[in-house]
Amino acid sequence: MAGVTARRARKQRAFRWIVVIVLGLFFLVPLFAMLMFTIREPDGHYTFETWRQFFDWPQLASTYPDLWTGMRSSGELVLLTVALMLVLLVPTVVWVRLRLPWLRRVIEFICLLPLTIPAIVLVVGLAPVYAWVTYFLGGSPMTLTFAYTVLVLPYAYRAIDAGLSGIDVKTLSEAARSLGSSWGTVMWRVVLPNIRSAVLSASFLTVALVLGEFTIASLLNRTNLQVAVELLGKSSATMSVAVSLAALVLAFILLFALSFAGRRRGQNRRSIRETS
Amino acid sequence: MTTVAHQPDAAPVDQHRDPVPASAKWRAGWRRGRQLTGVVPFFAFIVVFLVIPTLVVAVGAFGSNDGRPTLDNLSALGDGYIVDAFVRSILLSAVTAVIGAILGALLAYALVTAKPDGILRRLVTSACGVLAQFGGVMLAFAFIATIGLSGFVTLFLKDQLGIDLYSGGVWLFDLPGLMLVYTYFQIPLMVIVFLPALDGIRPQWREATESLGGSTWQYWRRVAMPLLAPAFLGSTLLLFANAFSAYATAAALVSQGSPIVPLQIRSALTSEVVLGQQNLGKAMALGMVVVVAVVMWLYAYLQKRTSRWLG
Numbered sequence: 247m248a249g250v251t252a253r254r255a256r257k258q259r260a261f262r263w264i265v266v267i268v269l270g271l272f273f274l275v276p277l278f279a280m281l282m283f284t285i286r287e288p289d290g291h292y293t294f295e296t297w298r299q300f301f302d303w304p305q306l307a308s309t310y311p312d313l314w315t316g317m318r319s320s321g322e323l324v325l326l327t328v329a330l331m332l333v334l335l336v337p338t339v340v341w342v343r344l345r346l347p348w349l350r351r352v353i354e355f356i357c358l359l360p361l362t363i364p365a366i367v368l369v370v371g372l373a374p375v376y377a378w379v380t381y382f383l384g385g386s387p388m389t390l391t392f393a394y395t396v397l398v399l400p401y402a403y404r405a406i407d408a409g410l411s412g413i414d415v416k417t418l419s420e421a422a423r424s425l426g427s428s429w430g431t432v433m434w435r436v437v438l439p440n441i442r443s444a445v446l447s448a449s450f451l452t453v454a455l456v457l458g459e460f461t462i463a464s465l466l467n468r469t470n471l472q473v474a475v476e477l478l479g480k481s482s483a484t485m486s487v488a489v490s491l492a493a494l495v496l497a498f499i500l501l502f503a504l505s506f507a508g509r510r511r512g513q514n515r516r517s518i519r520e521t522s
Numbered sequence: 523m524t525t526v527a528h529q530p531d532a533a534p535v536d537q538h539r540d541p542v543p544a545s546a547k548w549r550a551g552w553r554r555g556r557q558l559t560g561v562v563p564f565f566a567f568i569v570v571f572l573v574i575p576t577l578v579v580a581v582g583a584f585g586s587n588d589g590r591p592t593l594d595n596l597s598a599l600g601d602g603y604i605v606d607a608f609v610r611s612i613l614l615s616a617v618t619a620v621i622g623a624i625l626g627a628l629l630a631y632a633l634v635t636a637k638p639d640g641i642l643r644r645l646v647t648s649a650c651g652v653l654a655q656f657g658g659v660m661l662a663f664a665f666i667a668t669i670g671l672s673g674f675v676t677l678f679l680k681d682q683l684g685i686d687l688y689s690g691g692v693w694l695f696d697l698p699g700l701m702l703v704y705t706y707f708q709i710p711l712m713v714i715v716f717l718p719a720l721d722g723i724r725p726q727w728r729e730a731t732e733s734l735g736g737s738t739w740q741y742w743r744r745v746a747m748p749l750l751a752p753a754f755l756g757s758t759l760l761l762f763a764n765a766f767s768a769y770a771t772a773a774a775l776v777s778q779g780s781p782i783v784p785l786q787i788r789s790a791l792t793s794e795v796v797l798g799q800q801n802l803g804k805a806m807a808l809g810m811v812v813v814v815a816v817v818m819w820l821y822a823y824l825q826k827r828t829s830r831w832l833g
Binding site for chain 1: 557558560561563564567568570571572574575576577578579582625628629631632633635636642644645646647648649651652653655656657658659660661663664665666667668673674675706709738763766767769770773774784787788791792803804807808810811814815818
């Protein structure tokens with residue numbers, strides 16, 4: 247039996263490395279090509295001029311003002327959307343669990359609805375709504391936060407719902423209420439700390455979605471990071487490829503770091519897996 | 523929130539004394555109404571930013587430019603170029619879903635055989651997360667840098683091996699190019715959605731097969747494959763919906779012509795005044811929703827089947 251197991255482990259290891267190497271090449275070649283694209287001159291020489299420019303932020307901001315505004319508005323959109331998502335979703339989901347259980351299916355259905363509505367479809371319907379938003383709030387890119395909150399609902403809902411399923415909200419909140427705490431205190435000091443990892447995971451999904459969003463911003467004529475990069479591609483191909491590569495690598499490093507952080511918080515693996 | 527506070531066990535509310543005992547029912551209703559105020563902000567937001575846009579699309583698809591009900595937009599969906607776009611969109615999604623599902627499942631299996639907390643698995647799943655969800659415009663640029671006309675691989679093949687990638691015309695900015703780029707984000711997505719199902723496979727099942735005298739082939743054929751089939755099909759459907767809804771990559775890659783539906787919607791949106799067919803875009807959008815809704819419904823059904831064993 248031991249021999250069989252060892253043989254199988256060897257075979258599996260061979261299979262694993264073949265698959266990882268072959269597919270790894272498929273995935274690494276374009277990234278490597280991006281790097282080469284940014285450092286190779288037409289005459290075959292190598293130069294790091296693009297990267298020097300990229301890391302010189304004040305100069306970057308003055309040379310490519312659109313890129314800079316795009317980066318800034320994407321950064322601000324991330325904060326706004328995470329805040330709006332949490333404020334809208336967490337109290338509602340908790341309240342429905344405690345007081346209106348018959349509404350739970352409805353909320354779930356609504357939250358998962360955006361999965362069946364592609365962003366390109368949503369933007370068709372949002373165009374008239376945003377005519378009003380522009381009328382009331384102006385045409386700032388920050389108004390995109392409403393649309394992004396809708397887009398992120400399915401993922402955020404699933405994360406938060408999974409987190410709430412892991413704790414006994416009812417008992418916890420009744421205990422807190424019977425000791426005289428207000429609903430605000432229950433939410434802030436009892437429920438939130440208990441679903442911290444779910445909130446973190448929902449926030450992280452939101453960050454990824456907002457930073458990667460292009461469709462809605464582009465078609466509603468608002469500038470965010472992706473729109474700026476796409477625009478840059480038309481004028482300065484090298485810099486746009488450099489920004490893309492940097493963004494991909496940065497996102498990878500973030501995710502990789504988070505794969506350690508998530509485990510260390512002592513969450514059970516299932517809830518993390520279900521939500522990511 | 524605090525305005526709708528209730529003591530959890532406090533029976534009918536005191537401060538609202540009602541002289542008629544028979545009004546207990548009314549009071550329960552009033553209490554329920556008060557509880558409902560807790561979800562008002564959420565529903566208000568949903569109505570404005572989800573329900574109204576959906577209605578705009580659904581109603582607009584059946585309305586003429588001056589607002590009268592008409593079926594013209596829907597019948598315009600039968601026009602040659604729109605039908606072609608739908609066919610190409612479905613073909614693109616189906617091909618990349620199947621290729622992505624098979625290769626992604628292989629990669630996912632390779633990861634499952636590795637240590638669960640090992641560095642390999644962390645590296646690959648993180649990379650998959652980035653490529654599957656973050657890509658969009660950036661993946662289009664990656665492929666322009668790779669196999670664009672002055673791309674790294676294009677030049678390498680031409681200079682070193684004498685192979686011209688584009689001897690049969692430039693295909694990167696057309697359907698074949700889209701298929702290649704889409705596969706690049708479909709495989710990672712498959713890894714992410716299929717990995718949990720593979721993790722659900724218990725080693726005991728294999729041991730049980732072996733103790734009953736079954737071979738490796740029999741284990742895969744009779745035990746593992748039937749168990750994984752719903753998950754695999756479901757994930758493939760999810761990949762299909764993902765590719766079908768994708769817009770950013772195609773928009774950044776294709777600047778001339780509109781081979782697929784999302785790009786047709788783009789041109790309907792950006793040039794609706796010229797065309798005088800404001801609502802054609804809405805009809806196409808409705809068509810997309812119908813396709814995605816059917817696919818997602820099937821996916822939900824298969825997901826239920828999967829969770830029976832591998833939940």
